[in-house]
Amino acid sequence: MVDSNTTDTTAAAALLAAVADPIRLQLLHALxxxxxxxxxxxxxPAIPGNLLSYHLKVxxxxxxxxxxxxxxxxxxxxxxxxxERLHAALPDPAMVARQLTVVR
Amino acid sequence: MVDSNTTDTTAAAALLAAVADPIRLQLLHALxxxxxxxxxxxxxPAIPGNLLSYHLKVxxxxxxxxxxxxxxxxxxxxxxxxxERLHAALPDPAMVARQLTVVR
DNA sequence: ACACAGATTCGACATATGTCAAAGCATCGG
DNA sequence: CCGATGCTTTGACATATGTCGAATCTGTGT
Numbered sequence: 205m206v207d208s209n210t211t212d213t214t215a216a217a218a219l220l221a222a223v224a225d226p227i228r229l230q231l232l233h234a235l236x237x238x239x240x241x242x243x244x245x246x247x248x249p250a251i252p253g254n255l256l257s258y259h260l261k262v263x264x265x266x267x268x269x270x271x272x273x274x275x276x277x278x279x280x281x282x283x284x285x286x287x288e289r290l291h292a293a294l295p296d297p298a299m300v301a302r303q304l305t306v307v308r
Numbered sequence: 309m310v311d312s313n314t315t316d317t318t319a320a321a322a323l324l325a326a327v328a329d330p331i332r333l334q335l336l337h338a339l340x341x342x343x344x345x346x347x348x349x350x351x352x353p354a355i356p357g358n359l360l361s362y363h364l365k366v367x368x369x370x371x372x373x374x375x376x377x378x379x380x381x382x383x384x385x386x387x388x389x390x391x392e393r394l395h396a397a398l399p400d401p402a403m404v405a406r407q408l409t410v411v412r
Numbered sequence: 413a414c415a416c417a418g419a420t421t422c423g424a425c426a427t428a429t430g431t432c433a434a435a436g437c438a439t440c441g442g
Numbered sequence: 443c444c445g446a447t448g449c450t451t452t453g454a455c456a457t458a459t460g461t462c463g464a465a466t467c468t469g470t471g472t
Contacts, residue, residue: 209354210330212362213330213333213334213337214330215329216333217327217329217332217333218328220324220327220328221325221328221329223321223324223398224321224322224324224325224328225321225325225429226314226317226318227421227430228321229317229320229321229324229398229399230314230317232399233317233399234397236404237403237404238335241448241449242448242449242450243448243449248314251431252431252432252433253434253448253449253450254431254432254433254434254447254449254450254451255430256438256449257383257450257451258430258431258450258451259430260449260450261450261451262429267439271436271449273439273449275439275440275448276439276440276447276448276449276456277439277448277449278449278450282394282404285350286398287398287400287401287403287404288401290398290399291395291398291401293338293393294327294395295333295336295340295364295391295394295400296391297391297392297395299338299340299391300340300341300386300391306341307412312427323453326425329459329460331460345418346418346419346420347418355461356461356462356463357418357420358420358421358461358462358463358464359460359462360419361419361421362419362420362421362461363459364419364420365420365421366459377419377468377469379418379469379470380417380418380419380468380469380470381417381418381419381469382418382419382420400424403466410428
């Protein structure tokens, strides 16, 4: 009944799962507009370093962020189109309006 | 360091968690533009009825869909602004462009 | 009252996920 | 070469989550 390509849906769900966490959502927000080194990415409230690492890894493996070493530090930044890809994983709200106008 | 209100982030993450699943994403797509009774909501591939019920419940408890009984059937539909709320739970891609233009 | 159809709920279970403590790696500065 | 700093990885663990089978509920038709 439902149409949508299954692999698309699965990939979209995986992307969304990567950000469906308060800590990771904060990290993403913190990276908007500028890269930051891990030590500047402490969420509120602060968490142990290894846990921070874990969440960065989840985002990294989802392809949403990337880290580059700068001496002792590692700078993280959003990958190209990361936020666009996230929104694309969600159903488009414009579709609802579309359906309504088509119907009437 | 990171600013964003913690409860906001938590609520947003919860919303996103509700749709971070291939089955539930398909259900959401199927409900765009028209209500459907449960029997018309079988995802691809099909799943047992009780499992379908479970996923509908997750979406219902997230406030994204609502069901109304029509005789023997229950029609589900998107709640008002459901998709808008989902997108709002994600960081706004426009912010990135903003930061860039402000900087230069 | 009965049986049936559509849908939800319950209890048990396996796996996935987030967290912790401890150990490991890479780089810098002496 | 050594210790310190910044970050990651590993192994153990508890809880959350998705799935199943069986039971239950709600409304329909007879």
